[in-house]
Amino acid sequence: MKLKLMLFLAFVLPGMMTMAQTSSGKGEELKIKTSAQCNMCKDRIEKAMAYEKGVYESTLNVEDKVLxxxxxxxxxxxxxxxxxxxxxxxxxxxxxxxxxxxNKLPDCCKKPEDRHVHSDGCEHGHE
Incomplete structure (x- = not known):
């Protein structure tokens, strides 16, 4: 009985460990430069990617605008x-x-040159 258990552990455990390593790094990596401007953009983009079939995970770095x-x-x-x-x-x-x-994006998500600046000089995220 001990021999069967040892054989089982010798062959099954390495396979299980390989599967665990594969699942954490599954798929191919892709980096895309975006026109994102703020954390609201981050939320919108990551939510859209969550619904895309075949996308496992996505993270937008707002600072460098790379997804x-x-x-x-x-x-x-x-x-x-x-x-x-x-x-x-x-x-x-x-x-x-x-x-x-x-055009449907809030002003804070638009490129700076496309944002609406009101007469008080203040940029507003929503009209």
Missing amino acids: TLRYNPKKTTPEKIRTVLNNTGYDADDTKADQKAY
């Missing part, structure tokens, strides 16, 4: 992911945001 994500190349492509970003209102690398989606 880093892991995805399954059998379920989605970098082009599809960029299209989701564009349709959410953001530039993705060299592809431009969908204009209608961009």
